[in-house]
Amino acid sequence: MGEGVTTRKAGDRVGVPWLQSTCGRCEWCQRGKLSFCPNQIATGITTAGSHSEYMVAYADATQLLPNGLTYEQAAPIFCAGYTVYSGLRFADPRPHERVAVVGIGALGYLEIQYSKAAGFETIAVTHSKDKEELAYKLGADSVVANGEGLLKEGQHDSLGGGSSSGADVILATSNSYKATADSIKGLRPDGRFVLMGVSTEPFTISPEILFKRARIIGSTQNDREHLYEALDYVAKGKVREMTEIFPLEEISMHMIK
Ligand SMILES: [Zn+2]
Numbered sequence: 650m651g652e653g654v655t656t657r658k659a660g661d662r663v664g665v666p667w668l669q670s671t672c673g674r675c676e677w678c679q680r681g682k683l684s685f686c687p688n689q690i691a692t693g694i695t696t697a698g699s700h701s702e703y704m705v706a707y708a709d710a711t712q713l714l715p716n717g718l719t720y721e722q723a724a725p726i727f728c729a730g731y732t733v734y735s736g737l738r739f740a741d742p743r744p745h746e747r748v749a750v751v752g753i754g755a756l757g758y759l760e761i762q763y764s765k766a767a768g769f770e771t772i773a774v775t776h777s778k779d780k781e782e783l784a785y786k787l788g789a790d791s792v793v794a795n796g797e798g799l800l801k802e803g804q805h806d807s808l809g810g811g812s813s814s815g816a817d818v819i820l821a822t823s824n825s826y827k828a829t830a831d832s833i834k835g836l837r838p839d840g841r842f843v844l845m846g847v848s849t850e851p852f853t854i855s856p857e858i859l860f861k862r863a864r865i866i867g868s869t870q871n872d873r874e875h876l877y878e879a880l881d882y883v884a885k886g887k888v889r890e891m892t893e894i895f896p897l898e899e900i901s902m903h904m905i906k
Pocket residue numbers: 671672673674675676677678686687688
C-alpha cells in the first residue's frame with residue numbers, strides 16, 4: 650500500500666480496468682469524461698501490468714471485487730464484460746424494447762446474458778449454425794442468421810395492422826463489419842446500433858438509417874458504474890462465464906486471434 654492511500658487496505662480483493670489514471674487537467678478531465686483524456690495511463694499500454702502475477706496500480710483505479718466472485722470470474726469482466734455491459738447501458742434500452750446481439754464470441758456470449766439478466770427480449774444474430782445451440786443455452790429468445798432474419802423476427806403484432814418486427818437495439822460485438830453492417834436491416838425506427846467490435850474492414854452504412862431515424866453509437870468502456878453492475882450480475886449468478894485457465898508461460902499462444 651502506497652503512502653497516503655486511504656481507500657484501500659491490505660488484503661482487499663481488487664481488479665484493475667484498462668484506464669488507470671488521467672492528467673486531471675485537460676478539457677475532458679475537467680468535464681469528468683476521463684476516457685477521452687489524451688494523456689491517460691492505461692494498463693499494459695502506458696504502464697506495466699496485466700498478464701502478470703504482480704503489478705502496481707493506482708489505488709483509485711482499482712475496483713473492489715464483490716464477495717464470492719473469484720479472480721478467474723472477475724478477470725474477463727474487467728475487459729470483455731465491462732465493454733459489452735457498457736454498450737448495453739449506453740444504448741439506453743427501455744422496457745418492452747427488443748435487443749439483438751450480433752456475433753457470439755468472447756464479447757457476444759456475455760452480451761446475450763447481460764441483456765437477458767436486465768430483462769430484455771434478446772435475439773442472437775449469427776450465421777454460424779454451430780453457435781445456435783449455445784445462443785439458446787445462454788438465454789437467447791431466438792437466433793437468426795442475418796439482418797433479413799432479424800427483420801422477420803419477433804413479430805407479435807397483435808393489431809394485425811403492420812409489422813412490429815426487428816430490434817430496437819443492436820449490440821454489435823462481431824469483428825466482421827460485413828455481418829455487422831448487414832444487421833442494420835433489422836433495426837427498428839428510432840433504433841440504436843452500438844458498435845463494439847474492432848475490425849480493419851470498412852464499415853458501410855445503408856441510407857435506411859436516415860428513414861429509420863436510427864443512431865449509430867461507438868462504445869468501449871463508458872463509466873465505472875457499468876463495471877460495478879457488470880461484476881454484480883456475475884457475482885449474483887445471473888451471468889455465467891465460460892473460461893479456461895492456462896499457465897502464464899502459454900499466454901502468447903492463447904491471445905485472442
Ligand atoms: Zn486529461
